[in-house]
Amino acid sequence: MVGAVYDRGYRPYDGERGGRSAARAALFRASVRRALGLRRPWRQKVTASVLLGIAVVPAIVNVGVAYLTRDTVASDIEFITYREYVGVSNALLVFVALTAPDIMCPDRRQRVLPLLFARPLTGVDYVMAKVGAMFAILFAFSFLPQVVLFVGQMLVSDDGALAYARDNAEVIWQVPIAVGALSIFFAAIGVAIASLTSRRIIAGASIVGLFLVTSILAAALVGPEVASVEGRTGPPATVITEEGGVIVVAPGDDGLVTGEPGFGSSSTDVYFVQNDATPAALLDLLTLPLVLRDLVFLGQVEDTHPMSGLPNGGLYAVAVFAAVLIAAFVTLFVRYDEVER
Amino acid sequence: MPESPPLLRTHGLTKRYPAVTAVDGLDLEIPRGRVGLVGANGAGKTTLFRMMLGLSHPNEGSLEVCGIDVASDPIGARSRLGYMPEHECLPLDQTAADVVATFGELSGLPPRAARQRASDVLDLVGLDEARFRPVGGFSTGMRQRTKLAQAIVADPELVLLDEPTAGLDPMGREEMLALVARLGSLGISVLLATHLLDDVQQVCDHVVMLDGGRLVVAGTTGSLLERTGLLSVDVGTERGPLVERLAAMGLTATASAGLVEVQVQGDDDIDTVRDAVAELGLPLHRMTTRLTSLDEVFLDRAGRA
Numbered sequence: 001m002v003g004a005v006y007d008r009g010y011r012p013y014d015g016e017r018g019g020r021s022a023a024r025a026a027l028f029r030a031s032v033r034r035a036l037g038l039r040r041p042w043r044q045k046v047t048a049s050v051l052l053g054i055a056v057v058p059a060i061v062n063v064g065v066a067y068l069t070r071d072t073v074a075s076d077i078e079f080i081t082y083r084e085y086v087g088v089s090n091a092l093l094v095f096v097a098l099t100a101p102d103i104m105c106p107d108r109r110q111r112v113l114p115l116l117f118a119r120p121l122t123g124v125d126y127v128m129a130k131v132g133a134m135f136a137i138l139f140a141f142s143f144l145p146q147v148v149l150f151v152g153q154m155l156v157s158d159d160g161a162l163a164y165a166r167d168n169a170e171v172i173w174q175v176p177i178a179v180g181a182l183s184i185f186f187a188a189i190g191v192a193i194a195s196l197t198s199r200r201i202i203a204g205a206s207i208v209g210l211f212l213v214t215s216i217l218a219a220a221l222v223g224p225e226v227a228s229v230e231g232r233t234g235p236p237a238t239v240i241t242e243e244g245g246v247i248v249v250a251p252g253d254d255g256l257v258t259g260e261p262g263f264g265s266s267s268t269d270v271y272f273v274q275n276d277a278t279p280a281a282l283l284d285l286l287t288l289p290l291v292l293r294d295l296v297f298l299g300q301v302e303d304t305h306p307m308s309g310l311p312n313g314g315l316y317a318v319a320v321f322a323a324v325l326i327a328a329f330v331t332l333f334v335r336y337d338e339v340e341r
Numbered sequence: 342m343p344e345s346p347p348l349l350r351t352h353g354l355t356k357r358y359p360a361v362t363a364v365d366g367l368d369l370e371i372p373r374g375r376v377g378l379v380g381a382n383g384a385g386k387t388t389l390f391r392m393m394l395g396l397s398h399p400n401e402g403s404l405e406v407c408g409i410d411v412a413s414d415p416i417g418a419r420s421r422l423g424y425m426p427e428h429e430c431l432p433l434d435q436t437a438a439d440v441v442a443t444f445g446e447l448s449g450l451p452p453r454a455a456r457q458r459a460s461d462v463l464d465l466v467g468l469d470e471a472r473f474r475p476v477g478g479f480s481t482g483m484r485q486r487t488k489l490a491q492a493i494v495a496d497p498e499l500v501l502l503d504e505p506t507a508g509l510d511p512m513g514r515e516e517m518l519a520l521v522a523r524l525g526s527l528g529i530s531v532l533l534a535t536h537l538l539d540d541v542q543q544v545c546d547h548v549v550m551l552d553g554g555r556l557v558v559a560g561t562t563g564s565l566l567e568r569t570g571l572l573s574v575d576v577g578t579e580r581g582p583l584v585e586r587l588a589a590m591g592l593t594a595t596a597s598a599g600l601v602e603v604q605v606q607g608d609d610d611i612d613t614v615r616d617a618v619a620e621l622g623l624p625l626h627r628m629t630t631r632l633t634s635l636d637e638v639f640l641d642r643a644g645r646a
Contacts, residue, residue: 013496026446
């Protein structure tokens with residue numbers, strides 16, 4: 001056959017062939033590679049590497065300090081708790097704003113969607129693969145540092161590794177749940193917003209914008225901080241600054257301040273000041289996942305949160321969280337349903 | 342060997358958009374092989390492709406792709422198809438090998454097999470040297486080849502090619518057509534949508550002509566051309582009398598540019614022309630049959646329809 005000479009390399013394929021689940025998994029892998037910049041020029045790897053660096057450094061510093069101060073009085077100082085470390089993942093917002101548009105917009109801009117949907121893949125599969133990829137990366141990047149922190153602390157603990165693990169056993173379930181809630185939240189919102197435009201820069205700005213706007217809006221609804229220190233006794237103190245639910249006051253004439261200080265120094269003391277408890281604070285999408293985190297770690301809304309003390313505040317928080325997730329997924333499903341028509 | 346179902350079978354297929362009926366009561370049965378789907382822009386070619394892929398749903402009628410009812414099993418139909426859209430559709434920041442392998446995986450191939458197949462098909466389309474370069478730096482011709490490669494990476498039963506020669510220079514066009522012709526010998530059926538009848542004439546053994554969403558004519562390329570031929574007769578300057586004579590004998594003839602052109606159907610008509618020339622005693626310098634281009638068939642049929 002003459003053709004055999006020219007058709008070198010080409011053979012019919014009669015091997016294994018997957019269906020929808022294989023296609024979904026393939027899109028998931030492709031999106032993860034895209035987000036991390038794998039098999040792409042180094043420029044595209046920068047974002048992910050920097051984020052991972054930022055996320056892990058506090059853990060390493062914390063473990064390092066614990067190691068250096070072991071067997072001293074200072075060894076009891078914890079620079080960062082597991083709960084606070086979940087909050088560090090807020091840096092993930094920047095990562096989401098850079099990466100979610102990366103895995104969504106080019107499909108639209110470069111018109112790859114028709115090619116993708118010519119595969120055994122539905123709109124739902126597409127959404128699951130994309131949100132799944134974003135979630136997996138966010139989860140890994142927030143969870144890994146926690147593992148470093150835990151294992152590191154275990155190894156440098158004065159009381160021995162096993163004792164440390166036993167004393168901190170509850171974080172083994174708390175951390176994954178809190179990190180998971182945070183990751184799915186950012187992933188779904190980021191991907192949903194990025195699906196609305198083909199321009200990466202617009203998507204990125206919109207993601208950051210949404211979080212900032214809700215944050216500002218919530219702050220406006222909650223109202224200004226109450227400029228008094230509850231539970232304080234003694235002569236009036238001079239208010240120096242008030243910022244984010246924290247009020248800094250100079251000590252009174254007697255040099256004493258009482259109440260519930262946060263950090264103290266010789267000249268100023270810091271008090272948490274409470275507004276009237278209001279669920280309006282839940283509009284703040286930036287801190288909403290942190291409320292969920294506190295429910296996991298503390299079993300209640302944290303004291304400094306404007307919603308603290310509200311009856312069923314935790315339930316409200318979970319409801320708003322779920323509503324936001326549902327809204328994001330509905331947006332996505334509607335957005336990619338049209339491709340099938 | 343059991344007879345395989347036709348590539349495409351439609352019954353009363355209709356797709357209406359708010360402003361236009363893109364496909365209008367189409368009844369088709371397209372056999373395996375290389376089939377040209379011809380029509381002007383807006384004839385309904387791309388809409389038909391989209392319905393075959395289950396990306397667009399018909400308002401009325403049904404269609405079966407490779408024996409699979411698309412409405413009830415769009416995923417099954419898609420998994421037998423490869424699709425090369427007309428427009429730019431490639432991720433630009435990846436190498437051709439990565440792009441094609443990724444699409445192989447998306448078609449259900451295991452990752453290792455997908456990479457192997459990507460390498461094979463890129464070799465086939467002539468991009469073996471360039472496969473580790475980013476697609477963003479490719480010329481139009483190379484991108485078209487990459488698009489073809491991703492369409493065939495999973496060894497589909499049928500590949501839908503939407504204007505594969507669009508934007509190519511003459512050389513690139515010839516190469517693309519040679520590739521399309523070769524797909525047939527590799528056991529992949531081809532449905533080639535184009536407005537360039539030359540492309541179809543060159544590589545397809547069947548033709549389906551659409552106009553305004555309706556079927557104009559369908560058949561083997563050979564049969565459509567045989568039935569309608571154009572005979573060029575060079576009889577020097579005495580063209581007028583021959584034209585009149587042929588008209589009297591029932592043939593359509595026109596005098597143009599030193600030649601008399603006669604519409605003929607079959608050998609009998611050619612004999613008639615020869616006899617007419619002999620009877621008039623004209624010098625017969627040259628008589629050539631020019632196979633009618635499909636353009637003429639199309640214009641003729643579409644005009645009548």
